[in-house]
Amino acid sequence: MAVKNMTKKQIQTFFERLRAQRPNPKTELNYSSPFELLVAVTLSAQATDVSVNKATDKLFPVANTPEAIYALGVEGLKEYIKTIGLYNSKAENVIKACKMLIEKHNSAVPDNRADLEALPGVGRKTANVVLNTAFGQPTMAVDTHIFRLGNRTGLAVGKNVLEVEHRLVKVIPKEFIVDSHHWLILHGRYCCTARKPKCGECIVSDVCNWPDRFEFGAARTISVKNIEA
Known part of the structure; x- marks a missing residue:
């Protein structure tokens, strides 16, 4: 019916x-800035919020800016997120996104869909979460x-x-x-x-x-x- x-x-x-x-x-994801939220949501694809929080609770005290995470490199980031599903591709995307944020957005998270979806690993759903949760958009x-x-x-x-x-x-x-x-x-x-x-x-x-x-x-x-x- x-x-x-x-x-x-x-x-x-x-x-x-x-x-x-x-x-x-x-949100049940732990974050304290738009950038932390962007990373957390990117990592949460096909993973639980609990598993993401366990990883980012260790990652963010060490690196929670585009520059700091980019400095870790792909292999360094993997060590923090290897308990999360698809961590290999996620690590690569996060590092590439950090580079783009640094070079094109002065290390700030964009508050518009076009620029967010241009970031590696960021699709429509992730962009919507960031726009809504970080920037209060409908x-x-x-x-x-x-x-x-x-x-x-x-x-x-x-x-x-x-x-x-x-x-x-x-x-x-x-x-x-x-x-x-x-x-x-x-x-x-x-x-x-x-x-x-x-x-x-x-x-x-x-x-x-x-x-x-x-x-x-x-x-x-x-x-x-x-x-x-």
């Missing part, structure tokens, strides 16, 4: 609930969690990540758009999981359009009193 798109009223309620649950959502990085959640709930039905991204940016009210990326990732990671979604614990299951949600314990109505502040 095809999932119907949420109505404006459903979407408004959906994000009001997520905001009430997590008033100040943040972009939407669609990962596996958000793609699943958008299609499952009816929030943003699309055949590919780009369709889902465009749909989300179009339908999410302006008051929620900047923080929505984090709300959706966290909800998809911890509640609306792939194999066994926790519909019985979900604070937005009554505005969700997934036909199978009741099989996973969803209630017909939700008590907002149970939403954690």
